[in-house]
Amino acid sequence: MKFTEKLDAAVKKNNSLLCIGLDIDLKKIPASLLNKGDPIFDFNKAIIDATKDLVCAYKPNIAFYEMYGVYGMQALIKTIEYASDQALDVIECLLAGDLRRAVPTDLVDELRALTARHGATMDDFMCVLHITC
Helix, strand or coil, X not given: CCHHHHHHHHHHHHCCCCEEEXXXXXXXXXXXXXXXXXXXXXXXXXXHHHHCCCXXXXXCEHHHHHCCHHHHHHHHHHHXXXXXXXXXXXXXXXXXXXXXXXXXXXXXXXXXXXXXXXXXXXXXXXXXXXXXX
16 A cells, blocks of 8 residues: 555544654653663653554654664664554654664664655755645
8 A cells, every 4th residue: 555545544544744753752651661671662662552543653863762773773663663653654754864874774764765655855966845645
């Protein structure tokens, strides 16, 4: 299903135009989740589970994940896949520097593949303001 079709379906199903940003900060994640194996993903999953009938999409900002390196990028990929499995779309916010400097190529490639199936926003430094697939 194309991004716009999936988004339209979620808007109609949930009667909502609300898009929740998933901008994480480990210092703000509840202590009960910090002791688990994957606190970033677990926190995002809890937000998605609590709101999936109220929203049409989620928008994680890649910069908040990139600052945690490989672990953050893996959590972002898991978050995108989980939200997508819930029949909700993800609008990746790619407002960050050159990923190849900080993140292994295989993770960048996996993220790009996920982005190709979803919507993405980018800043003007990347020369693209909005992409929908």
